[in-house]
Structures are given as C-alpha cells and as structure tokens.
Amino acid sequence: MAVPTALITLLIGMVLTLAGLWVGHNVNLLPVDASSNAPVYDALFEVLFSIGTVLFLGIVGLLIYSLVRFRRRAGDLGDGAAIEGNLPLEIVWTAIPAVVVLFVGIYSYDIYERMGGMASFHDHSAMQVATQQVAYQSASVEATQDPPAERIWGGIGRSTQDGVSPVVLPVDVTAMQFAFIFHYPGPGITAGELHVPLGQPVRLRMEAKDVIHAFWVPQFRLKQDVIPGQPTLLTFTPTRAGSYPIVCAELCGPYHGGMRSTVVVHEPEAFDDWLKSNTPATLASASGGISTKSIS
Amino acid sequence: MTAFTPAELEPRSLQPQGWLKYFSFSLDHKVIGLQYLVCGFAFYLIGGALAGVIRTELASPMSDFVSRDTYNEVLTLHGTIMIFLWIVPVVNGAFGNYLIPFYVGARDMAFPRLNAVAFWLIPPAGILLISSYFLAGAASQSGWTAYPPLSLTTPAAGQIVWILSVLLLGGSSIFGGINFIATVLKLRRPGLKLMQLPMFCWAMLGTSILVVLATPVLAGTLILLSFDIIAHTGFFNPQLGGNVVVYQHLFWFYSHPAVYIMVLPAFGLVSEILPVHARKPLFGYTTMVYSIMAIVVLGLIVWAHHMFTSGTPPWMRLFFTIATSFIAVPTGIKFFNWLATLWGGKIALNSAVLFSCAFIFNFVFGGITGVALAQVPFDIHVHDTYFVVGHFHYIVYGGSVFVIFASLYHWYPKFTGRLLNEDLGRLHFVLTFIGFNLCFAPQHWLGLNGMPRRVAEYDPAFTTWNQVSSVGALLMAVSTLPLLINVVLTAMRGQHAGDNPWNALTPEWLTSSPPPVENWIGEAPLVTEPYGYGEAPGTVEVNRLSGKDLWAQGKP
C-alpha cells in the first residue's frame, strides 16, 4: 500500500476519534443525576458512548463507501479481485476489538467497585457488619430488626463513601402487587413513599411478598430485583434534593405499569421534621399523622 | 451410481403432487423448507398484528386500548410467536432444510422422516398457543420468560398451554438440530472436505450444536415449572422452599444460546449472499469458521448477563461481564470479513444486497449496545427497560429478519424459477429500513430516561418518543404490503430467472430452478471452491464451466 493511503487512514481515524469524543461529551441522553454513584455511572456512559460512536461511524462509513465506490456499473459483467484473505489484517481486527473490550471490562470493573458493587466480594461479612453499626442522626433509636447472620443474595453493598459518613439509614422495603412499602426500623415509621436525607447513605433491605419486583430509581442509576424468599440489598447516597420516581422494573402482573412510587430527597433539617411528624407515638399521645401516612 | 429421475419416482409415490404437496407429509427437504418458510411467515403476520396492538396501546400514556390482562397476554404471545414460530423455524428450518443438502452434495437430509415430523410439530403447536387466548379463557401473561412466581400465579390453564406449546416447538427444534449435524457430518458427497463447505453449513453446524445442548435444559425447566403449577410442587415456589433465581439460571442457560440460534444461521446466509453479488471470494474463510465455533463456546457461558440485577453474587456478575464482552471479538471478526468481502468487489445494489448491508448497519448498532449492556454497572440502570427492548430488536429484527428478507430476494428465483420485482423490492427495503429505525432507535432514549419494559402505561413525559416509535411500527406494517404483492405477482407472472440468474457457484445453483425432486439429475456436483469468484476477470457466461467445478455431468 502506498503511503498516502496510510496517511488518509490515520487522518480518518483521528477525525473519527474526535467525533466520538465530542458526541460522548456533548450529547446528553441521561436524566438528571441525584445519587453519589450517578456521576460515576455517567462517566462510564460517556466512555462507552464515545467508543461506540467511533466504532459505529467507522464501520458504517466503510460500508457506505464500499457500496458507492465498488458498485457494479451498468454493463460490467466482470468479477472483483480474487482476494481470499489477509492474515495480518485479520489479526489486526481481532486484536483491536479484544483490546477495546478488555479496556472496557477493566474500566467498568473499576466503576462497579466505586459504586460499591464488589463490597461483599472482598469481605463476605461486610454486609452484616455494616448493618450492625447503623444509627440514626435524629431519632437515635437503635436498630433492632436485623437478624445477625442473614444471607443477603445480591445488590450494591458499599455503604460509605470511603469513610466520609459512617452513619447509614436503614430502610426495609417490601414489594407486593402493586406497591412498595417502606419501613424505618428505628423510629418505626411505615410509609408508601421513600423519604431520605440529602447526603446520608441509605441502605435498603428488600424483600417481596408475592412475585418478583424490581426497585429502580432512574435518577440514581440503580436497580435491584426484589425477590420473594431472598432478601436483597441496595445502598445509595442521595446528592440532590427533590422528588424522583421509583419504578417497578420487573413484570409483576396486570398493574405492573402502575407500580410506581416516589423517593423524596430532603435537606437534612426537613428530613428531621419529616421523621418527627411521622414517628408513631409509642405512648398514647396522638401526635403527628402516624401510620395513617399513605400506603398507596 | 444409479440415479433415479423424478419421472421414475413420481408414479410410485403416494404423496400428492403439484401445490398440494406443500400440505402433505412430504419427505423432500425442499418442500419441507418451503413449508417452514410459508408457515413461519403466516405466524410473522400474526405476531406483527400483536405488535400493532402493543404500539397502539403505547401511543398514549394511559392504559386505554386493551385491558391490562389482555396487554400482558398480547406481549407474551408476541414474543413467543416471533421467537419460536417465526425466526427460529425460518432461519433454521426453512433455509437450513432447503440449502444444506445442496451444500453437502446430498439428495436429502440424513433423516427425511424425522425432518417431516419436526416440521409438522410446528403448526399444531402454534395453533395451540394462539388458541389458548380463546379456549383456555386466558393466554399466558407472564412474558416469554415466564419467570416464577408470576407464572405460578397467573391463570394456570393459559400458562400450561404455553408450556406445552413451547415444549413441542423445542422438540421440533431438537429434531431439526440432530438432522443438520448428521447431514453436515455424515452426508457429504465423497471428496468434499469440511473446510470446503459453504459457510452456511458451518453456521448451521454451530447452531445445531447449541440447539442440541441447550434446548433440553429449557424443556426440563418448563416441565418442572408445569409440575409447580399442576401438582403444586415447590421447585420454584418460594413459599414451598423453592428458589426463583434457579429458574432464571436454567431459563437463560437456554435462552441466551437461543439468541445465537436466531442469528448464527443469519450470519451464514449473509456469507452466502455477499460474495455472489460482490463477485469476490468470501474474505477469511478459515477465521470465519473459527469465529463461529468461538461464538458457540462463548455463547454457552454468558447466560447470567440477563440476571445482573437479580439475586446474583458480585463475582458472578463480574465473570459474566467479561465472558459476554468477549463474544464481541469473534462477532467483530465476522463483520470485518464481510466488509473486506465487499471491498474491491463489483457490488450489485439489488434488494438482496441492500437488506444484507442494512443488516450489517443494524447489527453493529445492536452489538455496540450489547457490549454496553454486558457491563454490570451500565446494565444495572437499563436492565428491563426499553433500552433492552431497543437492543434486542436491533439484533433480532435488524439482524435476523433483515437477513430473512435478503435471503428471500436471493433464493426466490431458485424456489420458483422467477425473479422478484426489483422496484417493489427496493420499496420494501426503504419502508422497512426507515420504519424499523424510527420504531426502535427512540426506545434506547426511553429506557435510559426511565421507561421500564412490559408496561401498558407510562409517564406522560415519554409520550412523544413513544408516538414516534408507533409511527415507525406503522411503517413497518405497511412495508409488508410491497413484499406480499411482489411474492404473489411474481409467482404468477414474474420474469423468468433461468437456472442461475446470479452466476453463483454454490451447488444449489448448479441445477434447474426449481430443482428436481432429488436435487440433481445425474450425479451431484463436487464444488470444492464455493467462493471461487474473481479468478477469471472479463466476461462471465451464464453457467460457465470453471475448471475447479467438476459438475459437468450434472447438467442434461
């Protein structure tokens, strides 16, 4: 091959790479991010989107170019060149995808690690230990619900942002056709919406009553199936105040599409207020709208 | 070797002749192939109508077109029909049966009777499945995945009928797989080596290995599931100590290979179509063979990528991420080889080539989203959303169905002796391509932004893109018309094609169109270079004799 061809290939490659990087960086396809692992997710998305754009544009460009340049002209009954293969070339295009997927795999492992997905891989007791040291910022009632050595079957486990905030808010989630019910074991609140304080890790211990459901908050970029008979775990730290949808993502029956709820991320003081006004009165003083809180 | 001519055979045959033979228990692999094709297409129209119901319901955010129960029945039937009654039977049964005996130089499949049985399991199974909507009072409502405990709690009769039907279809698929393996390995014409076979044979060999290894697992799983429903056993019932995640492992142990059962034969068909119309040898034959086998092996160890948000431990999520990502390597090799086949060719831009190239376009897109989905952290957000629906329709429709259309344009002259009309063909192509992309591209955005799959109602913020998607679906429905008109008109009074309109070198073209009962009058040709294009630049005469094709005795 002559030098100019190599040069052109190089130029096209550079243009493609730049185009891919630009698209990955500037085309936003994701909803607003509202948890500490959402920006991590979005970084991964940008990388995958860039690589995907380069590959897609490159391959489709090559395809369209070939179709135009090598189309059969009217009256031409001849054959193309009898090229049956080219081993070095084939080695190159085996190696390139191999390197790309290896890179993507290692990078996404790193992302997963940062999201806390590997917590129980490194330390099998991490999940149980973490559940012991929970405490409440305001209600300061000890968690008593957790059976000590329970097997947790899956989920995103890491509770702390590298030691920044060791205080975890535990919430028990029960999914049933066709609602989520949230129980705060400390203050004993039961609610149909999830209320959480900004910036504090929340640990959901989830179990289903009837069929499989899935707990998904798109703005948190997190999803975990809620399985009957097998508790699962999901930990996240909300980073943006507001209300976000909780969506059931596993077909669970006729009203599956309507099985939605809301997670409300409060400023810490507002969360304290919410806790106070919703904590059931253990004495007979009927203060606050307790368990009448909507279980929709 | 004594060869029977059709004339000698026919008087003794008790089988009906003429068009009636297509409704008979025919043992001729070509008849069976066309039976699969037409039957599959009929189910495709039914499955398409169901898709129309889904897209109509989703044109508005409310559940206002059909009842919620009906909606779940419709989506279950749609998925089951499209997979088990359209794509699997057509890419395997139809094209496999029609072409494989030609390619190995045989007069029929290894087990013609088993072959006919395999086909005749399909219409009753399909009718059974669809009738469950009318007879059992309720069809299955738990999706084509039938996850328990949902499938244990939805109306039992419909679920049982669904299981029966899928068991019959799985049985048919296994019979077919055994037959293909035996034919490719044992029925080759003397002198024909494995590495001289057309690529479609390798694709069918790989596919059939997957069918034979994986389908029995699905059958066993569904039998256990039916016990749970009828006999109240507790295999998958958590209330009786069962485990629902085990079902998912068993189900996907079959159903991930199933996606390759749907697409590997399509890879094979494209490998046949492109060299003929580009007038070039298939690039990198040997690496193509090895990549098919690599896909088969890897395809068996990636199933848990469908369960990243289920009850799976972290090490498992990690292992399946890596295994799944690596499938992209052999798959990529195949695509680069096809591009290299086109490069420097003399490409006829006819309907067969347009559909094949659109397949490359679509599949590359679906493959890229697939590799993204293989990354656990990415998948945790989009699993069970419309992003996944977009991904697999790019693969299954944009891949397999586009190739079925390409193959129809390519082999119709062989089936009937007449060429499909090119203008109608291109109209069909343009409508399908635009409709398809309009329908499925927006679904990726919907999934990323919060729309789960299998819902009858959704957040009104998603209305616009859902409506775009529905318009695309409408276009796809319309695109079927030019195809149907073309097929019917051509069959009646289309342009005669001659025996070999494309000047192809593979053995199915080295006989008359349509071919005689035992494929060749006289001895079967020995084609050792099925892709030997390009060695004689200059004019190519119709039915020219290449020095490498010793099929001269085959022609009267």
Ligand code: HEM
């Ligand atoms: C490049 C190779 C591919 C990769 C890496 C890949 C990866 C994946 C992954 C990870 C999922 C799970 C997504 C989820 O549910 O969250 C998935 C779903 C799916 N893929 Fe692929 N895929 C590839 C090619 C294919 C092919 C060739 C087909 C079929 C011909 C296919 C058909 C499907 C189907 C049908 C589903 C959805 C199944 C369901 O949940 O109903 N994919 N793919």
Ligand SMILES: [Cu+2]
């Ligand atoms: Cu649900």
Ligand SMILES: [Cu+2]
């Ligand atoms: Cu899969």
